[in-house]
Structures are given as structure tokens and as C-alpha cells.
Amino acid sequence: MSKGDSMTESFKDILRDENRIILFDGAMGTYLYQKGFFLNINFEQLNITNPDTIREVHEEYIKAGADVIKTNTFGANSFKLEKAGLLDQLADINRAGVKLARECAKKAQTFVAGSVGPIGKLVHPLGPITGTQARSIYEEQIEILIDAGVDIITLETFTDLRELQIAVETVKKISSDVPVIAHLSVTEDGTSILGATPDQLAELAYKLNIDAVGFNCSVGPHHMLKPIEHMKQYKDLVISVHPNAGVPRIIDDRSFYLTTPEYFTEYARRYLLNNVRIVGGCCGIHPEHIKQLKYIVKSVVLGIVAAEEKDQSEISVQGEHPGMEPVPASERSHFAKRLCRGDFVSSVEITPPKGCDPTKVIEAARYLKAHGVDAVNIPDGPRASARMGPQMLAIILEREVKMETIIHYCCRDRNVIGMQSDLLGVAAAGLRNILAITGDPPKLGHYPNATAVFDVDAIGLVRIINKLNHGLDLADNDISNTTKFFVGVGVNPVASNYELELARFFRKVESGADFAVTQPVFDPDxxxxxxxxxxxxxxPVLIGIWPLASYRNAEFLNSEIPEITIPDYILERMKKVTDKEAAKLEGVAIARETLFSLKSRIQGVQVSAPFGRADLAVKVLEGIITPDPEYHTE
Incomplete structure (x- = not known):
């Protein structure tokens, strides 16, 4: 959700837009604890006794990028406040909580959610609180919150569906206009401690027409993924997720959550790929987590969604201006010619240097060409790193080595104006083969605060290139002649959201992709x-092959690189080899076995050169590729 929308659109309007992702803030209580407020005080009373601190927390979350901030009223019901000796301050505490949040939100055009937690005692028949008492307790607090001006009511950390139902019905009785979000708190098995299941939550959502439902608190990012994946089947429900930052550690008699923002945001990315529409954090999730989550929401999700929204209406080759007839794919490059006539083609990916000396890459390319490799594949800022640009490196290699290149072009760093300028320059320089990719978000690299553009994603980029191949720019202006790009796209057969990956792949093909390259494959099945x-x-599909260099390398790829999965039996094989050079050869052997087992079903291979070792990539390809005599001669 972009800032500024909240003042002109209602929260319900935004919920109805399937392309909108809403970012909530993180924890209040654990963040106050981190700021030095101990558990022997009532945190909700701070709305009155220390309003500056509460205001400071709200402002930090807003600065971090939250679209919605929650009031400091989670435990401000009559049952809990009476236990704290604060029953007479119930109205003041709740009104002050809304007022503080409202003051901060108004400056930033942010929504305010009234936070309501469980009563604190179970409701009959599981506990002593009767249904009537429960309704009275909730009605007293929720009426104050709505009257004070909250935009939303968020019901948090419920374990009993009957109590959650009473709370939802209370909100709807007081106001049918205020959206309500109902959260269940689950354990590691994906159910609440009282046995409530995700399916029962979905049933309640349909029964009461709840605006959004989901899960918060109790478990960390990893275990929260299970119920989310289960809820994906309920495609018409808006799902909201707010995990804890894992399990707290006790250090010097104080509890600390040690989950890093990077870990949290990686799992949040997976939530979003599983159709979660509302995301935020609970215990241990603080402004730094939300700040980094904002990058993920914008770069990985909103960038893609916005691109899909734009490219449907703006980036079309089949509109009123079909342009010129494109050059046949087989005539665009030698690599394209071989692939189109059915030859088994090969490329090796070599990472550009961090500095400005291309000597080692040139030497590696000469070695590869001498051994029959068809093309050098050059990544574009892999893992969001700053390296020599693939376009200039490709020009150097094609000039010095007379070997074709496949340049990656990512959407992260340029707007559509810059993209078209680059592509026209690349075409003028004679580069023909290009792999269109969305790109890693800056947060994954050395420059986490760098701005990600993502005017379009890989689908939109393919359409732009296709238009240029038809002699048109993005605005359907005639560019006098056609470019001759042979366009490839990436695809991940082991994506965490396989259905989405498959759907996006089909759209890439529909948009004009000529060939596909998979992410590294370790599991033939x-x-x-x-x-x-x-x-x-x-x-044509080219399989991505990554020869493992060591057990440590395999562990890193499996655990730290998004969307790469290495089967346990391969990890065990690498673990048994302790000698460094022997480990590299074992990695080559595994790569060859994978490639041989799949060769009959694919049209080519892209091998990553581990740590720049072109010789290891060639070992993988020995006996598999057939050099083309008209190309592999000086």
C-alpha cells in the first residue's frame, strides 16, 4: 500500500483490491520492554503516564514504513485492568491510546487499528466467563475505541474460537462500517492450544463475513508458514499474518528475541507468495524488522504486482500498433540458430568482477570456447551486489574472444525509460541474447537502503523487448527498425509457491520469451x-546446473539462498567428503549425474562456474556437448 492512500480510500476499499499488500507495525509490549519498561508495570497505562514514549514507538513504526499502526490497548479491557487496579481508568486509557496513534497517523496518512486482545480468562464452557459477560467486556472497550476514531479493529492472539466469535460479533453490533481482522494464535502444529484449526477459522470467517482473518503471536516465522500454506486454498479470504520473532532467550534475567530482520523478512516474503495480503509482526518484531519488510513488500511483491497491472494495459504488442515483422528467432544469433534447429546447447555462467579488470573473465571465456561451450552467461548485479555491468563485459568478451554472450538484464535498477535506452544501446553494440529477470531486492546485498525501482518485472520486461523486436518503443513510437533480441526467461521448478511460479512462467511465454533457463536443479524429480x-x-528449456564445491557450500545454498532446495541425500554425499579438491570433484559428479538423467528431456544446459572455476564447469560438460565446427574455430 502506498502512503497517501489512507486519506482518500477506506480500508475496506483497499481490502477489496487483490493487488494491494498492507503492512502493519510490529510489537508494542516487547518493544517497550526493550526500551527499559519492565513487566511489573501496566503497559497500557503508559498511554496516560508516559505518552511521549508511546508516541515515539508509533512514529518509529511509521518511519519504518508501516501502513497501519496499532493502538496500545491490547490488554485494556475491564477484566485485566481491574486486576491491575486500573478499572476506573479504562475509558481514559483506551481513548488516550487512540488519540496518540491518531496524532501520529495523521501526519503520515496512516491507518489506526484498535488493538483488542483476549479477556484473560477462558469463556464458558472452557472457563468461568459467561458469554454474556464476555460480550459486555468487549462491548465496553470496543465501543470506546470506535468512538475515539480507529479505522479498524484488530482482534489479536485468540486461542478460543468461541471467544473470537463473540468479539467479532461485538464489533459488528457496534458498527458495521469498521473493518475487523480476526487472528488466531497457533502452536508449532498449526492449531491453537485449545485445538482451533485454520479450517475452523476459515469457516468462522465465512459465517460472520469477517473482513480479514489470520494468525499472530505464539510461534516464529518458520512455524507460521504451515497454517498460511493451508489457508491458501481459501482464495477469497483476505489473510493477515503477524508472527513472533521466534523464541526469546534469557540473558541477564531479561528476555530478548534474537531473530534477525533478514530471517524474518525472508519468511515474510514466503507468506506474501502464499497469497497473504496483510503482514506485520508480533512479539520481538520491532521497527528495524518492519523497515526491512517494507523493502520486501515493495521490491518482491508490490513491484511484481504493479508490473503485472501495468503491463496488461500498457505493454502490449498486440494492440493498435503491431509494428514491423520481427526477425525470425533462428536468425537473431548463433546461439538462437543452434537452439532453434534442435541442437543441445551449452552456456556457462561467470560472475562479473567486482573491480574494473576483466582479464580473468576473458581468460575463462577463451577456455570455455576452446572446450566447445556455446555462450557465456553474465549475471546482472547477482545477490544485489555492485559488479562490472554485464552489458559492457559482454561487449568486451564478444570483441576479444569472439564468443557469444547471454546477458542478464534485471528490473531492479532502472525505470522503463532507462531500460529502453539500455536495450537500444545493447542492440546497437551487436548483443543479441538476453535473459530477462526481475532481480534480487537491494536488501539481499551490500546496499540494503538502495532504492529498488521495479517499474516492471520480468514479464513486463519481456513485453518491452518484444515490442522493440517489432520496431516499437513502450509508447508505440516507431523506432525505425527492429531489434534482434533472442529473449530468455528464468523459471524455478522448486519454487515455494509452485502454482504462482507456473502461472508467471506461462505469462512470460505469452509475452514473447524464446527460451527458458531454470534455477539450479538438484532434484531431477x-x-x-x-x-x-x-x-x-x-x-526450449535449459537446465541450470550448479556444481557444489563443498558440504559447506551446499549447506549455504540450501539454507541461505532463496528458492534453492538440495535433497538430503546430496547433502549427505557432500558431507562425507572432507578433502577440498575431492569435494569439488564430488560436486562435479553429482552435477553430471543430474544432467545425464535429464538430458533427453531438455534442450540445453547452463552451468554455473563455482568460484569462477571454468575448468570445473567444463568437467561437468565433458562428453555431453558437441562443439559446432562453424563456431568453435578461430
Whole structure:
């Protein structure tokens, strides 16, 4: 959700827009604890006794990028306040909580959610609180919150569906206009401690027409993924998720959550890929987590959604201006010619240097060409790092080595004006093969605060290139002649959200992709399934192969690189080899086994050169590729 929308759109309007992702803030209580307020005080009373601190917390979350901030009223019901000796301050505490949040939100055009937690004692028949008492307790607090001006009521950390139902019904009785979000608190098995299941939550959502439902608190990012994946089947429900930052550690008699923002945001990214529309944090999730989550929401999700929204209406080759007839794919490059006539093609990915000396890459390219490799594949700022640009490096390699290149072009760093300028320059320089990718968000690299552009994603980029191949720019202006790009796209057969990955792949093909390159494959069964699922698509697929260099390297890829999965049996094989050089050869052997087992079903291979070792990439390809005599001669 972009800032500024909240003053002109209602929260319900935004919920109805399936392309909108809403970012909530994080914890209040644990953040106050971190600021030095101990558990022997009532945190909600701070709305009156220390309003500056509460205001400071709200402002930090707003600065971090939250679209919605929650009032400091989670435990401000009559049952809990009476236990704290503060019953006579119930109205003042709740009104002050809304007032503080409202003052901060008004400056930033942010929504305010009235936070309401469980009563504190179970409701009959599980506990002593009768249904009538429960309704009275909730009505007293919620009426004050709504009257004071909250935009939303968020019901948090409920374990009993009956109590949650009473709270939802109370909100709807007081006001049918105020949206309500109902959260269940789950354990590691995906159910509440009282046995409430995600399916029962979905049933309640349909029964009461709840605006959004989901999960918060109790478990960390990892265990929260299970119920989210289960809820994906309820496609018409808006899902809200706010995990804890894992399990707290006791240090010097104080509790601290040690989950890093990077870990939290990686799982949040997976939530969003599983159709979560509202995301934020609970215990241990503080402004730094939300700040980094904002980048993920913008870069990984909103960038893609916005791109899809734009490219449907703006980036179309089939509109009123079809342009010129494109050059046949087989005539665009030698690599394209081989692939189109059915030859098994090969490329090796070599990472550009961090400095300005291309000597080692030139030497590696010469070695690869001498051993029959068709093309050098050059990444564009891999893992959001600053390296020599692939365009200039490709020009150098094609000039010095006379070897074709496949340049990656990512959407992260340029707007659509810059993209078109780059592509026209690349075409003028004679580069033909290009791999269109969305790109890693800056947070993954050395420059986490760098601005990510993402005017379009890979789908939109393919459409831009396709238009240029038809002699038109993005605005359908005639560019006098056609570019001759042979366009590839990436695809991940082991994506965490496989259905979305498959749908996006089909759209890439529809947009004009000429070939596809998979993410590194370590599990042949997963690639076979993917190939079965796309059997009707007439597009060459190159398998991505990554020779493992060591057990440590395998562990890193499996645990730290998003969307790469290495089967346990391969990890065990690498673990048994302790000698460094022997480990590299074992990695080559595994890569060759994978490639041989799949060669009959694919049209080519892209091998990553581990740590720049072109010789290891060639070992993977020995006996598999057939050099083209008309190309591999000086």
C-alpha cells in the first residue's frame, strides 16, 4: 500500500483490491520492554503516564514504513485492568491510546487499528466467563475505541474460537462500517492450544463475513508458514499474518528475541507468495524488522504486482500498433540458430568482477570456447551486489574472444525509460541474447537502503523487448527498425509457491520469451514434474546446473539462498567428503549425474562456474556437448 492512500480510500476499499499488500507495525509490549519498561508495570497505562514514549514507538513504526499502526490497548479491557487496579481508568486509557496513534497517523496518512486482545480468562464452557459477560467486556472497550476514531479493529492472539466469535460479533453490533481482522494464535502444529484449526477459522470467517482473518503471536516465522500454506486454498479470504520473532532467550534475567530482520523478512516474503495480503509482526518484531519488510513488500511483491497491472494495459504488442515483422528467432544469433534447429546447447555462467579488470573473465571465456561451450552467461548485479555491468563485459568478451554472450538484464535498477535506452544501446553494440529477470531486492546485498525501482518485472520486461523486436518503443513510437533480441526467461521448478511460479512462467511465454533457463536443479524429480506440467508449451528449456564445491557450500545454498532446495541425500554425499579438491570433484559428479538423467528431456544446459572455476564447469560438460565446427574455430 502506498502512503497517501489512507486519506482518500477506506480500508475496506483497499481490502477489496487483490493487488494491494498492507503492512502493519510490529510489537508494542516487547518493544517497550526493550526500551527499559519492565513487566511489573501496566503497559497500557503508559498511554496516560508516559505518552511521549508511546508516541515515539508509533512514529518509529511509521518511519519504518508501516501502513497501519496499532493502538496500545491490547490488554485494556475491564477484566485485566481491574486486576491491575486500573478499572476506573479504562475509558481514559483506551481513548488516550487512540488519540496518540491518531496524532501520529495523521501526519503520515496512516491507518489506526484498535488493538483488542483476549479477556484473560477462558469463556464458558472452557472457563468461568459467561458469554454474556464476555460480550459486555468487549462491548465496553470496543465501543470506546470506535468512538475515539480507529479505522479498524484488530482482534489479536485468540486461542478460543468461541471467544473470537463473540468479539467479532461485538464489533459488528457496534458498527458495521469498521473493518475487523480476526487472528488466531497457533502452536508449532498449526492449531491453537485449545485445538482451533485454520479450517475452523476459515469457516468462522465465512459465517460472520469477517473482513480479514489470520494468525499472530505464539510461534516464529518458520512455524507460521504451515497454517498460511493451508489457508491458501481459501482464495477469497483476505489473510493477515503477524508472527513472533521466534523464541526469546534469557540473558541477564531479561528476555530478548534474537531473530534477525533478514530471517524474518525472508519468511515474510514466503507468506506474501502464499497469497497473504496483510503482514506485520508480533512479539520481538520491532521497527528495524518492519523497515526491512517494507523493502520486501515493495521490491518482491508490490513491484511484481504493479508490473503485472501495468503491463496488461500498457505493454502490449498486440494492440493498435503491431509494428514491423520481427526477425525470425533462428536468425537473431548463433546461439538462437543452434537452439532453434534442435541442437543441445551449452552456456556457462561467470560472475562479473567486482573491480574494473576483466582479464580473468576473458581468460575463462577463451577456455570455455576452446572446450566447445556455446555462450557465456553474465549475471546482472547477482545477490544485489555492485559488479562490472554485464552489458559492457559482454561487449568486451564478444570483441576479444569472439564468443557469444547471454546477458542478464534485471528490473531492479532502472525505470522503463532507462531500460529502453539500455536495450537500444545493447542492440546497437551487436548483443543479441538476453535473459530477462526481475532481480534480487537491494536488501539481499551490500546496499540494503538502495532504492529498488521495479517499474516492471520480468514479464513486463519481456513485453518491452518484444515490442522493440517489432520496431516499437513502450509508447508505440516507431523506432525505425527492429531489434534482434533472442529473449530468455528464468523459471524455478522448486519454487515455494509452485502454482504462482507456473502461472508467471506461462505469462512470460505469452509475452514473447524464446527460451527458458531454470534455477539450479538438484532434484531431477522436481524438474520432471515441471516439464510434465508445461508439456504443451513449445519453448526450449535449459537446465541450470550448479556444481557444489563443498558440504559447506551446499549447506549455504540450501539454507541461505532463496528458492534453492538440495535433497538430503546430496547433502549427505557432500558431507562425507572432507578433502577440498575431492569435494569439488564430488560436486562435479553429482552435477553430471543430474544432467545425464535429464538430458533427453531438455534442450540445453547452463552451468554455473563455482568460484569462477571454468575448468570445473567444463568437467561437468565433458562428453555431453558437441562443439559446432562453424563456431568453435578461430
Amino acid at each position: 522436481r524438474l520432471n514434474k515441471f516439464l510434465d506440467d508445461i508439456h504443451d508449451i513449445d519453448i
